[in-house]
Amino acid sequence: MPSGRTHNLINVGTFAVGGTIALFLQRADVVTISSFDAVTFTVGFFVGTFLLSPDLDLAEGHVSSKRAWGFLGFLWVPYGLLFSHRGWSHSWIVGPATRLVYLAIIVALVFGFLRLAWPTFGVPDVRVSWVSLLPLLTGYYVSSWLHLMADGVRPDHKMKLRPKRARR
Numbered sequence: 592m593p594s595g596r597t598h599n600l601i602n603v604g605t606f607a608v609g610g611t612i613a614l615f616l617q618r619a620d621v622v623t624i625s626s627f628d629a630v631t632f633t634v635g636f637f638v639g640t641f642l643l644s645p646d647l648d649l650a651e652g653h654v655s656s657k658r659a660w661g662f663l664g665f666l667w668v669p670y671g672l673l674f675s676h677r678g679w680s681h682s683w684i685v686g687p688a689t690r691l692v693y694l695a696i697i698v699a700l701v702f703g704f705l706r707l708a709w710p711t712f713g714v715p716d717v718r719v720s721w722v723s724l725l726p727l728l729t730g731y732y733v734s735s736w737l738h739l740m741a742d743g744v745r746p747d748h749k750m751k752l753r754p755k756r757a758r759r
Protein backbone atom coordinates (compact mmCIF):
# COMPACT_ATOMS: atom_id res chain seq x y z
CA MET A 592 0.00 0.00 0.00
CA PRO A 593 1.35 3.44 -0.88
CA SER A 594 2.94 5.59 1.83
CA GLY A 595 1.48 8.94 2.86
CA ARG A 596 4.08 10.70 0.74
CA THR A 597 3.19 8.63 -2.33
CA HIS A 598 -0.52 9.32 -1.77
CA ASN A 599 0.22 13.05 -1.62
CA LEU A 600 2.26 12.88 -4.83
CA ILE A 601 -0.48 10.93 -6.65
CA ASN A 602 -3.12 13.43 -5.55
CA VAL A 603 -1.10 16.54 -6.38
CA GLY A 604 -0.05 15.05 -9.74
CA THR A 605 -3.63 14.15 -10.64
CA PHE A 606 -4.78 17.62 -9.60
CA ALA A 607 -2.16 19.23 -11.83
CA VAL A 608 -3.22 17.13 -14.83
CA GLY A 609 -6.97 17.56 -14.12
CA GLY A 610 -6.55 21.28 -13.50
CA THR A 611 -4.66 21.75 -16.78
CA ILE A 612 -7.38 19.86 -18.69
CA ALA A 613 -10.12 21.93 -16.98
CA LEU A 614 -8.28 25.15 -17.83
CA PHE A 615 -7.88 24.06 -21.43
CA LEU A 616 -11.61 23.16 -21.71
CA GLN A 617 -12.49 26.50 -20.13
CA ARG A 618 -10.33 28.41 -22.63
CA ALA A 619 -11.95 26.46 -25.47
CA ASP A 620 -15.40 27.42 -24.11
CA VAL A 621 -16.33 23.76 -23.62
CA VAL A 622 -17.00 24.22 -19.90
CA THR A 623 -17.63 27.22 -17.69
CA ILE A 624 -16.24 27.00 -14.17
CA SER A 625 -16.55 30.08 -11.98
CA SER A 626 -13.44 31.18 -10.08
CA PHE A 627 -15.37 30.69 -6.81
CA ASP A 628 -16.12 27.04 -7.68
CA ALA A 629 -12.52 26.48 -8.80
CA VAL A 630 -11.11 27.92 -5.57
CA THR A 631 -13.52 26.06 -3.24
CA PHE A 632 -12.94 22.78 -5.11
CA THR A 633 -9.17 23.31 -4.78
CA VAL A 634 -9.45 24.05 -1.04
CA GLY A 635 -11.59 20.93 -0.50
CA PHE A 636 -9.18 18.83 -2.52
CA PHE A 637 -6.04 19.94 -0.68
CA VAL A 638 -7.61 19.83 2.77
CA GLY A 639 -8.75 16.29 1.93
CA THR A 640 -5.31 15.30 0.64
CA PHE A 641 -3.18 16.66 3.46
CA LEU A 642 -5.41 17.10 6.52
CA LEU A 643 -8.32 14.66 6.19
CA SER A 644 -6.73 11.64 4.54
CA PRO A 645 -8.38 8.21 5.04
CA ASP A 646 -5.12 7.12 6.70
CA LEU A 647 -6.07 9.14 9.79
CA ASP A 648 -7.43 5.74 10.86
CA LEU A 649 -3.77 5.16 11.80
CA ALA A 650 -3.60 8.31 13.94
CA GLU A 651 -2.98 6.25 17.10
CA GLY A 652 0.51 5.82 15.60
CA HIS A 653 2.64 8.09 13.41
CA VAL A 654 1.14 8.86 10.06
CA SER A 655 1.83 11.79 7.71
CA SER A 656 -1.78 13.04 7.71
CA LYS A 657 -1.60 13.32 11.53
CA ARG A 658 1.75 15.12 11.35
CA ALA A 659 0.16 17.66 8.97
CA TRP A 660 -1.96 18.80 11.93
CA GLY A 661 1.19 19.73 13.86
CA PHE A 662 0.66 19.95 17.61
CA LEU A 663 -3.08 19.36 17.04
CA GLY A 664 -2.35 15.89 15.66
CA PHE A 665 -3.32 14.30 18.98
CA LEU A 666 -6.95 15.30 18.25
CA TRP A 667 -7.11 12.46 15.71
CA VAL A 668 -5.89 9.72 18.07
CA PRO A 669 -9.49 8.79 19.12
CA TYR A 670 -10.43 8.58 15.42
CA GLY A 671 -7.52 6.20 14.84
CA LEU A 672 -8.60 4.09 17.80
CA LEU A 673 -12.24 4.13 16.70
CA PHE A 674 -11.67 3.10 13.09
CA SER A 675 -9.69 0.05 12.10
CA HIS A 676 -7.21 0.63 9.29
CA ARG A 677 -8.86 0.30 5.86
CA GLY A 678 -12.23 -0.37 7.46
CA TRP A 679 -15.13 2.09 7.29
CA SER A 680 -12.68 5.01 7.03
CA HIS A 681 -11.71 3.61 3.63
CA SER A 682 -15.24 3.27 2.27
CA TRP A 683 -16.15 5.60 -0.61
CA ILE A 684 -19.22 7.44 0.71
CA VAL A 685 -19.32 6.88 4.48
CA GLY A 686 -15.52 7.09 5.00
CA PRO A 687 -15.01 10.77 4.06
CA ALA A 688 -18.23 11.63 5.95
CA THR A 689 -16.89 10.05 9.18
CA ARG A 690 -13.96 12.50 9.19
CA LEU A 691 -16.24 15.48 8.56
CA VAL A 692 -18.56 14.43 11.40
CA TYR A 693 -15.57 13.82 13.69
CA LEU A 694 -14.17 17.27 12.84
CA ALA A 695 -17.59 18.88 13.42
CA ILE A 696 -17.76 17.24 16.87
CA ILE A 697 -14.30 18.57 17.78
CA VAL A 698 -15.20 22.09 16.60
CA ALA A 699 -18.48 21.92 18.56
CA LEU A 700 -16.60 20.77 21.69
CA VAL A 701 -14.06 23.60 21.35
CA PHE A 702 -16.88 26.16 21.00
CA GLY A 703 -18.69 24.54 23.94
CA PHE A 704 -15.61 24.87 26.18
CA LEU A 705 -14.99 28.44 25.03
CA ARG A 706 -18.56 29.36 25.95
CA LEU A 707 -18.22 27.66 29.31
CA ALA A 708 -14.98 29.46 30.13
CA TRP A 709 -16.08 32.72 28.57
CA PRO A 710 -19.89 33.03 28.69
CA THR A 711 -19.99 36.15 26.55
CA PHE A 712 -18.23 34.28 23.76
CA GLY A 713 -20.46 34.32 20.71
CA VAL A 714 -20.53 31.73 17.98
CA PRO A 715 -19.96 33.59 14.73
CA ASP A 716 -23.13 33.79 12.68
CA VAL A 717 -21.86 32.48 9.38
CA ARG A 718 -24.52 31.73 6.81
CA VAL A 719 -23.50 29.83 3.73
CA SER A 720 -25.75 28.18 1.21
CA TRP A 721 -25.34 24.43 0.81
CA VAL A 722 -25.04 24.84 -2.95
CA SER A 723 -21.92 26.97 -2.55
CA LEU A 724 -20.40 24.20 -0.42
CA LEU A 725 -20.89 21.60 -3.13
CA PRO A 726 -17.56 22.23 -4.97
CA LEU A 727 -15.76 22.16 -1.59
CA LEU A 728 -17.33 18.81 -0.76
CA THR A 729 -16.67 17.49 -4.26
CA GLY A 730 -12.98 18.43 -4.04
CA TYR A 731 -12.76 16.72 -0.66
CA TYR A 732 -14.46 13.53 -1.86
CA VAL A 733 -12.39 13.38 -5.07
CA SER A 734 -9.17 13.60 -3.01
CA SER A 735 -10.37 10.69 -0.83
CA TRP A 736 -11.39 8.63 -3.85
CA LEU A 737 -7.93 9.05 -5.43
CA HIS A 738 -6.46 7.78 -2.16
CA LEU A 739 -8.81 4.78 -2.16
CA MET A 740 -8.05 3.98 -5.82
CA ALA A 741 -4.32 4.08 -5.05
CA ASP A 742 -4.99 1.74 -2.11
CA GLY A 743 -6.89 -0.60 -4.45
CA VAL A 744 -10.10 -0.20 -2.43
CA ARG A 745 -13.19 -0.84 -4.57
CA PRO A 746 -16.22 1.49 -4.50
CA ASP A 747 -18.37 -1.29 -3.01
CA HIS A 748 -16.01 -1.65 -0.02
CA LYS A 749 -18.14 -2.23 3.11
CA MET A 750 -21.29 -2.32 0.97
CA LYS A 751 -21.32 -6.02 0.27
CA LEU A 752 -23.75 -8.08 2.26
CA ARG A 753 -22.13 -10.58 4.55
CA PRO A 754 -21.97 -13.99 2.92
CA LYS A 755 -24.69 -16.30 4.12
CA ARG A 756 -23.58 -19.07 6.37
CA ALA A 757 -23.70 -22.46 4.73
CA ARG A 758 -24.80 -24.19 7.93
CA ARG A 759 -26.58 -22.97 11.00
Ligand SMILES: [Zn+2]
Nearest residue numbers: 645646738742
Ligand atom coordinates in the same frame (compact mmCIF):
# COMPACT_ATOMS: atom_id res chain seq x y z
ZN1 LIG B 1 -5.15 4.31 2.90
